[in-house]
Amino acid sequence: MSLKPLSLRTLAIVMIPGILAVLFDTTIVAIALRTLARELSSPLSTIQWVTTGYLLALGMVIPITGWLLRRVGGKRAWMLAMTLFLLGSIGSAFAWSAASLIGFRVLQGAGGGLMLPVMQTLAVQAVGERGLGKATATIALPAVLGPVLGPVLGGLIVDSISWRWIFWVNVPLCLFSLVMAWRMLPDDRRDEESAHLDLVGLALVSPGIAALLYGLSEVGTHEGFGHPSVVVPIVVGVVLVAAFAVRALRSRTEPLVDLRLFRHSTFTASTVLLFFSGFVLYGAMLVMPLYFQQVRGHDALAAGLLLAPQGLGSLLSRSVAGVLSDKYGPRWFVFGGLVIVALSTVPFALADAGTSEWLLAGALVVRGFGLGGVVIPLIAGAYQGLDRADAPHASILTRTAQQIGGAFGGAVLAVVLARTSAASGPVSAFETTFWWTIAFTAVAVLIAVFLPTRPREAEAPVAGSEPVAVAVGGDLPEKPEGH
Structure with missing residues (x-):
């Protein structure tokens, strides 16, 4: 049977709304924890599991992505993940206790954990190797918007409506994504009923x-x-x-996950740097809202709005980084982006309660621009030189590196902030914490020199030189009719 070509435009229409729901939810719920504790008459230590359970479920399901794609195909894998997230969202909106909310959040996390690497895999398999930067720029859009718009949307919902709307806002995005997937994605299920699931590895x-x-x-x-x-x-x-x-x-x-990919030096360097990017992005995103609240005296909504310039900067560099990294390779874009991130964090390390917020907003625009120039070429670079069948494994490893890097970054910076604050006060504590962020960024700059300077000259794309309807098992599908 001929397969309909799968374009990035189709993937964007189908999948970006679903990924936005996942990333919005991750950031929105963090703002609402105290409200949830009060409304559900539960201690904050218990309510923290609303976030913790979600993140654990998200991390646990990522390794089965490759098997699921081989077993049911990209369309069914996406719709299964989307359905789990949708059911978890509806259940969370109707939650009657802390325990029920935590349970539904775990269901949400399972769906969200599948969606992210499935989208990444399908996107890189739908383009030739020289289009990896463009593909990554497309799939990175939700990652740019989520951390910026999530806190603002969460603050508005918590302050103005019921906390249950934190979860209801996901429903139209999920339904839209499900309908579009059913209508627009090709039925790419391959006869792999016997696809082996490594249960011991799992x-x-x-x-x-x-x-x-x-x-x-x-x-x-x-x-x-x-x-x-x-x-x-x-x-x-x-x-x-x-x-x-x-x-x-x-x-x-x-x-279950092919670790032999680490034999490729470019993949190894990209994955290590994605770990550090998780630290630099998510660790700093934990500290910056606290800085605006504790040092500058703003509420959660205002802090979210003050962080919006970083998202604007990332949007400005997103397309440029994708196109130019396809043409010139990732090394100097990642190197330059990391240097920009480090330098634009310095104003926060030197700031005090009287520092102009316009100066800090400008620094955030520049910092966001640098981050866009880092993450997009890194993810694209991770797939350079890999075969089509390696794409699901590469997606699993890069997503896991970012996930653990973000958790590690948040943990280290939380310890630095707490201990320094107890010793010398909040202003000095935030200064020290931002210097730690800059130091880890500097380490990443040194690793960036191991990335390639140019894409491979050979036309041996991850997905073949034609747009394809993601067959993940390793064999090329039939060419579309008319080719």
């Missing part, structure tokens, strides 16, 4: 990732890495992931 890596994320999430609560609630899950997570790595590298069959 039993090692998914709990391992969850344990790591949980341990890192507890760092801020206990103000350090030495508490048993932090040490034990992190050690367990490292042991499980290490055991999975040994097994995967020795496996003669296709493992």
Whole structure:
């Protein structure tokens, strides 16, 4: 049967609304935790699991993406993920207790964790290798808008309407994405009923990732890495992931996640830098709203609005970074973007309560511009030189690196902020914390020199030189009619 070509425009129409729902939800709920604790008559320590449970579920399901794509195809995988997220959203809106809300949030997280790598895989398989930057710029749009608009939307909902609308706002986005997927995505299911699911690998890596994320999430609560609630899950997570790595590298069959991709120096450098980008982006996004609230005296909504210029900067660089990295390779764009991010964070490290907010807004625009020049070429660079069948594995590894990098960054900066604040006050604490962010960005700058300067000359694209309807098993689909 001939397959209809799958274009980036189609993917954008179908998937960006769904991904926006996931990223909005991640940031919106964080603002509403105190309201949820009050409305559901539950301690804040319990309500924190509304966020923690969601993030753990999101991280745990990422490793099965490759198997799911082989088993049911891209269209069904996306619709399954979208349905899980939709049901979790509706359930959360109707939640009658803290326990029920946490349960529905776990269901949401399972859907969201599948959506992100599925979209990434389908996008890079729909373009030739020289179009990876353009593909990445398309799929990065929700990641740019989510952290910026989420806090603003969350503040408006919490202040003006019921907390239940935090979850109802997802429903039209999910329904739209489901209908468009049903109408526009090709039926790409391949006869892979026997697609092998590595159950032993799954039993090692998914709990391992969850344990790591949980341990890192507890760092801020206990103000350090030495508490048993932090040490034990992190050690367990490292042991499980290490055991999975040994097994995967020795496996003669296709493992759940193919770690042999780390033999490619470009993929390794890109993935390590994506870990640091998670630190630089998500760690700093934890600190900056607190800075505007605790040092500048703004409420949560105003803090969200004050962070909007960073999103504007990212939007400005998004398309340029994608097109130019396709043409010239990722090294100097990532290198330059990281330098820009480091320099534009310096005003925050030097600021005090009297520093002009116009100056800080300008710094945020520049910082966002630099971030756009980092993340997009990095994700595109991670797929350079890989075969089509490697794309799902690359998506799993890059998403996991960003997820753990963000959790690690948030944990380290939370400890630095808490300990410095106790010793020298909030203004000095934020200055020190921003210097830590700059230091980690500087480490990433050094790693960036290992990225390639130019794309490969050979036309051996991840998805073939034609737009294709994502067949993930490794064999090329039939050419579309008329070719």
